[in-house]
Amino acid sequence: MNTPVQLGPPQLVLFLVAVLGVGLLISSLMGLFGGRRELEEFEDEYGQRYRRWRKRRRELRWRRGASGIIMLILAVSLLWLTFAVQSYLGLTNDIKVARVQATSFENAPHNMDLQLTMLDKDGNPTSTKSYQINGDLWRLECVMIKFPAWMNILGIHSSYKLTRLEGSYNDAKLESSSHHVVVELNGGAGDFFYQTYGNSLTKPFVDATYGNGVFEPADGKTYDIYVSQTGLYAKQASN
Template structure:
């Protein structure tokens, strides 16, 4: 990854700015000490005020950067995950998720379909005009039954992708909405498709914030076949 791409990432940019302001805070702290030692109390007071301002901005940017962990930049259509399914028994599936960074995760789902959900963050007009893209974070994967009555009574499986106890931008927006005035809205988006044996699916997220799920050609043919065909 080149520097131009790296610096477009919100987390990296915010943490770099926080580091710069932290250095400025230290410089101002040294200046305050020098002026106090020289008996220049008024000048030291102004430097102390500037030091506190830099410190407050450092904490704000570092906190925002930390909260953005797990979110990714969203282009015109960003690849989210590839899903492979293998049947274990009727309405019981072994599912492998392959992420764009090369990592994988294997889970088991119950039902006739899989459903994936994401949390999407969109910015207000000034940020959009500046070209700042929306952000997203995968929230959960679950099994889904064709029959609504069975959905209410049959065993359900839900895989949570959030990290317990981790500070998150969504929590920050809920608790302190005035801290993030440029955030327009935070909402959920989901997509689901039928599960078939040896099925392969791709999931992407459009710039509008909509999740899109697509089967490959072989999987699409299996989905169209009657049961037992």
């Protein structure tokens, strides 16, 4: 599984804002429910006096609560702003993971020559392979592990792994009766995905695990494949 971590000045600023928000939240709650200390005097049987500080039980301090409530509102607002901005950055920071070009044969209908280029996290090619695929459409599949929103503060993108390449037919009858070519990529889904799927131990750190796919016609055009926080999508390449 690939788990991109998108770190940069925006994430650093948001992290500092989140720390400030948590500090204000703790301070405001302590101000509202803080205990107080009182100086008490004691005298023993010999007439000797002693003093000690005694901490009274915690109670809601309404008279001093106005400033605490203002700080509480400010802290919650900062945390909400941090999550909202980081979620936006995460949803708009998509990663290009592959490039596909498929061309159908005029003299052999429902067949295509497909070239798949795999890309690293920086968009650089890592491998290019050609496949003979049956069908009118090509389909590229992946598995996804989506993390909860609070982990977005750290710039953690959803985990993904490209797992399968195959073709499909426009005609439903051909789809059910014709030969299919399925190419496994990167060793398939792998043990990590299946161990994470439905595992109660990883539930606090995993929002969802699922499969996803994108398909396009074998029209000879080149498509760039992107992974977002929710899955794959294809865009016609500009170059």
